Amino acid sequence: MTMATAQKPLLRATKLSKIYKSGRSLLPSRRQQVHAVNEVSLEVMPGETLGIVGESGCGKSSLGRCLTRLQDISSGRLEFDGRDITDLSLRQIRPLRREMQMVFQDPAASLNARRRVGDLLAEPFRIHGIGARSEIEDRVSELLRRVGLRSEHALRFPHEFSGGQKQRIGIARALALHPKLLVADEPVSALDVSIQAQIINLLAELREEFGLTYVFIAHDLAVVRQISNRVAVMYLGAIVEVGDADEVFSTPRHPYTRVLREAMPEPRLHAKRPERAQVKGDLPSPFSPPPGCPFHTRCAFAKERREVQRPALVKAADGRAVACHYPLDGPHPTGLA
Structure with missing residues (x-):
């Protein structure tokens, strides 16, 4: 993979949020709000591929559409190639369409x-x-x-x-x-496995040939790991972990990342399958997200602090960033279920 060497990000999102209104009431105050993207901050360096993974309904596609300004941004700041494009009108954003494009899930x-x-x-x-x-x-x-x-x-x-x-x-x-930037929203999820590999190889070849920068959105961790330099794990509209792709998958520091990693199928012939981490319950409703840490309702390590205080995305000295009060450092604790 071509690693990004430039210090200036091609794309930078700062506390980016997208709120949808739901319901048919004529009074805006009575319509429900869905925080599809909740104060997401990330940077994408020239020439790299940033993978975004998470469960269905976590806000990945909404984030991708906001990053390309196909949807208006509710709050926060979005910069492309050093320029603030957060509030540009359709006429102003039109010339930038040559620089940023999107590949959709359903061709x-x-x-x-x-x-x-x-x-x-x-x-x-x-x-x-x-x-x-x-x-x-x-x-x-x-x-x-x-x-x-x-x-x-x-x-x-x-x-x-x-x-x-x-x-x-x-x-x-x-x-x-x-374009300089290509946002691919689940580009292979609707394809057969053999065809998926062909499309992934094609994207990798095009990245090298044209010097492209990718934001690759998917729920299949194996696909994301194959093509990405860095990975951002998304849960309930927020980024919970960001880091080098190999490091995130080999030593996840957020409990949710570990659950996603261990959900990846691994063939094991004539060997006892090791105990895997499991997650409790279903994804909470985006209409009424839990207070504090959004993952505390499904995490075995949840404590009082998680229920009242939302963890910030803290960057460590090694470049890894984790939004967790009790990150999984060192050997993985057991008994996530």
Whole structure:
């Protein structure tokens, strides 16, 4: 993997929050609020891949859409390449779309079924006024070739492709304007395992070839570990642990990270399966999150302090950051269930 060497972050989020309103009441005060993203702070360095993992409903996709300003930010600050883009209007943010792009989870839903693939890939060039018609056609053919498709595929409609091929088209569209940042939201979760590996390898090749920076969102820890330099673990809208991918998976310091790590399937032939950490209950409702530490309702190490005081994300000398009153340092304690 290409490790980030620059000191200046390409993307920096500071106490970023996204609140959704729920219900049909005409009075805003009576509508329920969902804190999908709750004061998230993170940095993404040029050339690196930051993986974001967590259970379904933890706010990963909402965070990804906020990072690309596809959704408005409720509070906090977002900087891209040294520029504050938190409150930019649609007109102001439009030129920056060339610099940041997104690959969506469902390629079929993100592609217009009524338009041919060639038109879909040519659209970014037309919107930004790049190239003449013949030049655009050549660029479309090159994009298709680069993601493993043929130039004649430009004449087909999205429904004529498999799921893996549709995702390749989505990646090609995201790469059309040579962005600096690519946010991939569960890009392989809807694909077969063999196709997942092909897409992951393709993303890794493109990162090296174009010098891309990735924010890779997924719930599959094995996939995230394969492609990421660093990992941010998300729980109930907040980041609970951030660090080097190998270190986070080998020696997790947050109890929730350890549960996720040990939920990864590991083939063990003719050997007794070791006792694994388990988690109690289900993810709390985002409409009424628990007070204090958001994980204390499911953690065996929960104490009074966890129920009244929310832990801050504290960065250690080795670069690891953990939001836990009682981090798992050294040998893992037993009996998480």
